[in-house]
Amino acid sequence: MALSIVHAQSGSQPDVAGIPINDQLTISKCGGCHRRDPAGLMTRISYIRTTPEVWEQAIKRMIRLNGLSATPQEVRDIVRYLSNNNGLAPEEMAAGFWEVEHRTQGYQDDHVSNPALQKTCNNCHNIGRVLAQRRTREDYQKLLAMHIGMFPSAENVFRPQRTKAVPIEEAPVHLTANDTGGINREAPRATAASAVNAKAPGAIAVDYLATSQPLITPEWTAWRAAMRAPKLAGTWLVSAYQPGRGRIYGQVVITPGASDDLFSTTTQLTYASSGASLKLTGKSIVYTGYSWRGRSGAAAMSPLPVTAASAPVTAASGIPAEWREAMMVSRDGNSMDGRWFWSGFGELGMDVHLVRASAEPAILGTDISALQSPSHGQVKIFGGNLPSSLQPSDFIFGPGITVTKVVNATPTLATIEVDIAAKAPVGMRDLTIGRAGKIKALAVYDKIAYIEVSPNAQISRLGGIKWPKEFAQYEARAYAAGPDGKPHTADDLDLGPVSAQWSMEEFFSTPDDDDILFVGKIDDSGLFTPSFEGPNPERKKVNSNFGVDNYGDVWAVATYKDAAGVTHKAKSYLVVTVPNYTLYDQPEVAQQ
Ligand code: HEC
Ligand code: HEC
Structure with a gap:
């Protein structure tokens, strides 16, 4: 599969390098609207590289809004072709793979590669989708134009925010509390109109994207030359980590499927701390030569010793009916890294590392x-x-x-x-x-110096009636002071998770704060299960008023008594909020 880049002869993007589309199904399904020129370049499609998920999302929108008709199997075949022909190199994928892995922890801002994307693209959706784009400048402009046409608030985000001048007689007075309990009255201030000819935030974002994430990159050219169907059949050794459950070891036996990018799996895992085991069988597809998407189910699962209280709601036994697998295969084809998460509950899952088993110990x-x-x-x-x-x-x-x-x-x-x-x-x-x-x-x-709760802040969403609950898993980790004998310094030793007792404390933010009574419950494995969504008649903030939702913010508190009898305590901030009422498309590309 050699990469060919040709220069468009005609059409809307003269003299721009594009990627020819030579797949008959894609041409016949998409070519009616996306014209293909004699060099094989199709409008829009030839000027975009992205993940299987975003390809699927775009095609779903073609069906929903633009009148494309295609069967699910045809869509899967086109997603597969485009992911191989117009995909991302592993190095390009790495920065946004956490989105594919459904990781919910951390802050979006940590992943935003440039401030130009923060108040624009990141305003509405995950930045992972944006980091996974490679397009020509003209195609980025069209992407923004599509947003402005379809999602009304995009206009406000992409165009300059002009503000009117406010003369001093119309300026508001600001009242602020001072240290002694009195009120400070700030003198009114006039403000000037903001510059009308300032460059639009959308144009700044396009400048950044066109330069930093262009269509053709050395990484992609190199990967296309090296790309091959990975030979993954054989036995693989797994080491994994599931927050709240600890270390997991086992093996995956991979057998070839109907074509060279399809595989079947048989997995056996053991939770090291409890000895509980898990048997799964699954199917997977590898896109672009390295990007594994699989799903595996509890074909014949041995029961796990999980208490009803610690069992998330999908399965009576506390294990998901299905795991989704997202991994990247290493370039030498001998290891895979990624995350297996619960179908429908992406916040629960395990980090996995697979290495090919050999004759060596x-x-x-x-x-x-x-x-x-x-x-x-x-x-x-x-x-x-x-x-x-x-x-x-x-x-x-x-x-x-x-x-x-x-x-x-x-x-x-x-x-x-x-x-x-x-x-x-x-x-x-x-x-x-x-x-x-x-x-x-x-x-x-020698001794435990302190414990910490990980992660140090988390979000959970009410649900269970109409929307799914979003759980929050915590764990308490112990630390030793390290060689310097001083806690909270760079040489501290992470001693791993300890079985702490969990409770909640009020995070005081409103008068008569009563959040811990309503937001939900935390169990002895550190799993927080949020309460139900919607107004709760039992919770009235004001007498005779309507019930309010069970939202709130609290501390998740871990208490641990170590072997020496010393009690350690640590806490983490937990925000319990309303469901994701606007759930954007969640493309799944692991079906075959
Ligand atoms: C019935 C006409 C029609 C068909 C068929 C069609 N498209 Fe489109 N496509 C459009 C229009 C119109 C736009 C521009 C507006 C928009 O983005 O929805 C577009 C835009 C796109 C975009 C740009 C979206 C973005 O992310 O910026 C992609 C990608 C795309 N089409 C892919 C496809 C693929 C792949 C197929 C075939 C499986 C296809 N289209 C079939 C009409 C069509
Ligand atoms: C006003 C809200 C909003 C802003 C701002 C926004 N997006 Fe989107 N974007 C959406 C919505 C809504 C969708 C489609 C629906 C969905 O995600 O299910 C979408 C879809 C996309 C897609 C998928 C392509 C497709 O054909 O569906 C890409 C890629 C994308 N956005 C990139 C960007 C980039 C890059 C920026 C910043 C320059 C940006 N978005 C800013 C709301 C927004």
């Missing part, structure tokens, strides 16, 4: 994340092809840790007993077994 990781000095305990080591005749001296964790006994050893799991000496050097330890190694397998520490 491999260490995936340990069940626990820290060992205290001095102590004696058991460690489980998950791996692949571990030797069966292991001796205590085969396990090396570094100074101060002595392996006293191999309790049990199978090719995927070794259980050992360890002694941690008093004054064993504090720090992250690597583990080696023969030639196999795991960097920073676990921490050795």
Whole structure:
């Protein structure tokens, strides 16, 4: 598949490099409106590169608004062709892949690559969709024109905000409270009209996008030359992490599907802390040579020891009926990274790392994340092809840790007993077994200095009647002060999650704040389940007034008593708000 760029002979984009479209189905379905010239360039389509999700979204809009008729299978085939022919290079995808992974944590602003996009594109939707665009300048202009035509408030965002001059006699007086409880009266101030000829925010955004995210890039040219259908069949070792549930290990067996980009999977995972296991079977498709989208279901799942209170609502057993998988395959085809999330509840999921299993022994990781000095305990080591005749001296964790006994050893799991000496050097330890190694397998520490709640702020949405609830998963992590003995410094050691007790405290923001009574409940795994949406007759802010919604802001509080009997406390800010009443299109591209 060699990349060809040709210069348009005719049509609306003279002398602009575009990408020829040579797929018969795409030409026949789209060509009626998107004219194709003799060089194979089609209007609009040849001047855009983006993700499978955005291609699908655009095609859905063609059906909804522009009168395209196509069957679901035809749409899937066109999405597949366009994602390969007009897709993104892995380096280009990396910046916005969190959107594909349905990550909800963090702040959008952290991802906005330029202030020109902050008050424009990010005003209405995720910035991930914008970072995943590569277009010509002219096509960005058309994208903005489409927005102005279709979404009325886009006009206000893209055009300059002209403000009228306010003369002093019309200027308002500002009243502000002063420190002693009195009122400050600020003198009225006249304001000048804002510059009418200032460059429109939309034009600034287009300038930025056309220069920083152009249609043809060295990354794409290089990737098109290297792109191939990935040979993924075989056994893969999984190490994963699910906030609230901890470390997960297992394997995925991948078998080829009907074509070279389709695969079937059989997955077996074990939650390291509880020993609970999960068996899944699934199907997946790999777009653009690296971009894995899969779904796997609980074909024959073993029941998980989850209490009813900690079980999110989709399945009685507390595990999703279906997982969605979004991963990027590495360029050498030997590892994959991404996230598997709950179908319908993207806020719940696990970070996954897959490596191809080989004949060599491999260490995936340990069940626990820290060992205290001095102590004696058991460690489980998950791996692949571990030797069966292991001796205590085969396990090396570094100074101060002595392996006293191999309790049990199978090719995927070794259980050992360890002694941690008093004054064993504090720090992250690597583990080696023969030639196999795991960097920073676990921490050795003397005492817990403090705990933190992760993430440090989160949003949750009311629901359950008409809209889905949006859950918020917390975890409490312990830290040691590190070699310098001072807490909250750069050398602090992350000791991993601890099983804290959870509660809520009021975040005082309104008079008689009563949010903790209404917003929802947090269980002993740190999972916050929001209350129902809509007015609650039981909650009246003013007597004889109507009931108000169950929204509010609170602290999620973790309390943990460590082995030495010291009680640690930490908290995180939780905003519980109304459902996503305007749920924009959520394209799914994993169906085949
Ligand atoms: C019945 C006419 C019609 C057909 C058929 C049609 N389109 Fe469109 N398309 C339009 C019009 C009109 C626009 C410009 C307005 C807009 O963006 O909706 C457009 C715009 C687009 C855009 C630009 C949207 C953006 O993100 O800026 C893309 C991409 C696109 N079409 C893809 C397709 C593909 C792929 C097909 C075939 C599967 C297709 N169209 C079939 C009429 C059509
Ligand atoms: C006024 C709100 C608003 C603003 C501002 C806005 N968008 Fe959109 N955008 C939308 C809506 C609504 C849709 C389509 C509906 C949906 O997401 O389901 C959309 C769709 C898109 C799509 C998908 C293409 C398609 O054919 O559907 C892209 C790409 C996009 N926007 C990029 C941008 C960029 C780039 C900017 C900034 C220059 C921007 N948007 C600013 C509201 C907005």
